Amino acid sequence: MFVEEHNHILATPRKCHLLPSHRKIDESQIGLIDKMSQSSIRTNLMMKYFSEESQGSQNVGFIELDARNYMRTRRKIEFSVGDSQWLLDYMNSMQIKNPHFFYVIQLNVDGKLTSIFWSDARCRMDYSYFGDVVCLDPTYGINKYGMPFIPIVGVNHHLQTILFGCALVLDETEYLFIWVLENWLQAMKGCHPKVILTDQDSAITGAIAQVLPRTIHRYCLWHSFQNAKRNLSKLFKRGSKFGKDLSYCARFLETIEDFEIKWNELLAKYDLKENDWMLRMYRKRQQWVPVYSRDFFCAYMSTTQRSESINKFFKWFLSKIMMLMDFVQGVEKALIKSQEKEIETDFKMNNVHPYLMLHMPIEEEASKLYTPAMFTKFQEELLGSLCYRCEKIEDNEGIAIYKYWILERDVKLVKICFASSLLVSCTCYKFEFTRLLCRHILKVFIVANVDNIPSEYKLKCWTRDAKYGKVFDENDQRIEEDCQAHLTLRYSSLSHKASKIATKGSCSIEVYKVVMH
Structure with a gap:
């Protein structure tokens, strides 16, 4: 039986099954496992032995994962006292540095x-x-x-x-x-x-x-x-x-x-x-x-x-x-x-302009919208679109259907549905899978003289400003990555205000007494 603790507050006890209830290692097997583990025999060799003795792995009664779990538990039912105390001290120190550091520990009885x-x-x-x-x-x-x-x-x-x-x-x-x-x-x-x-x-x-x-x-x-x-x-x-x-x-x-x-x-x-x-x-x-x-x-x-x-x-x-x-x-x-590494990548992103290969308006827009890593992938799709041909095969009530193929190659056609409202879908599903426009859609945009990425396809997760915006915890308190930096700013601000108060408060005995009070 185990209990859980978060910030040293005990939760309701919950039972922990060290082995799945439908698989059980019997007493004779336990003795052999203990002897083999002490002899440093690998678990897979141990399982091979039990399989041969039982005339088939289906007759062993447990699987290799069960044996590994059992040996771990026999080898270590709990951390040593010194390691446990060090770990608790370490987690507490991390939480003191930043109150939004989250940890939960599990204790036995x-x-x-x-x-x-x-x-x-x-x-x-x-x-x-x-x-x-x-x-x-x-x-x-x-x-x-x-x-x-x-x-x-x-x-x-x-x-x-x-x-x-x-x-x-x-x-x-x-x-x-x-x-x-x-x-x-x-x-x-x-x-x-x-x-x-x-x-x-x-x-x-x-x-x-x-x-x-x-x-x-x-x-x-x-x-x-x-x-x-x-x-x-x-x-x-x-x-x-x-x-x-x-x-x-x-x-x-x-x-x-x-x-x-x-x-x-x-x-x-x-x-x-x-x-x-x-x-x-x-x-x-x-x-x-x-x-x-x-x-x-x-x-x-x-x-x-x-x-x-x-x-x-x-x-x-x-x-x-x-x-x-x-x-x-x-x-x-x-x-x-x-x-x-992320800070270094951000610095390069903000100070090095991506190289434009085609100098197309949609390429230039993408270079400003996406991070360099994602712009490279966008550029690959845009360049790839130039190797294909595209032809409108149907136009019905503002929705056009295009077929798309590679010159001199026997490939299946990809159908692209393109609405007048710039809503588009492709049977390759690349946008749904990666959140990046595929070469088939980009080819249709070129044919239809669409020079900008429609707003519906400018998803934030791959953009330069993906991490803009405040994040709040369960108590509606803003989560700050570096509380020490904000502490320094607060100290500096308060020191500046205190200096002004000290200057005014020292002008006369009466004002000094009021400020001191």
């Missing part, structure tokens, strides 16, 4: 710390600007305790990875993922993201279904391919083209119909029609194949790049062999480095 979530003022502010799409990736651990580190990240208007909060938890159970998500939502004023990306872990999936029922849950494509390599390792051997074929099928097809055809061809080519893992992946295809998510915003986070960016975000600051205090301070250093 003996009052010992077991899990912690925290999010500083900058994370909370960034979420208010860029919190539509988030990624949760429990890929880090601490060697001494073996605890999962769970960063919750997003992407800003410079396409840089940013942190929205993070946690160190006892193990990877559904209960603790629920605990993390609930406290993260509390820090973010209960604002649910529109899309969340995770790996395919069932514990995370169950937690999201309970805490974020209105959020679209997608599987990270990078994790999906890592799972494929583990479950179909024989097909990824040197010389095999299976990896390329799977990647093409999942990532580069533009319609659902094309995916269905290529998927069936893939199954037939590699004799996978009866493969259990491929059947499960097909049933979950709407959660990991990009073509099924074209019609909602994913902020360029469905590809492998975002998971790689998370690794780069922490690469130079975190290590699995770190002690607790070094690990937590490493997270803070990574945040500071991220802030410095």
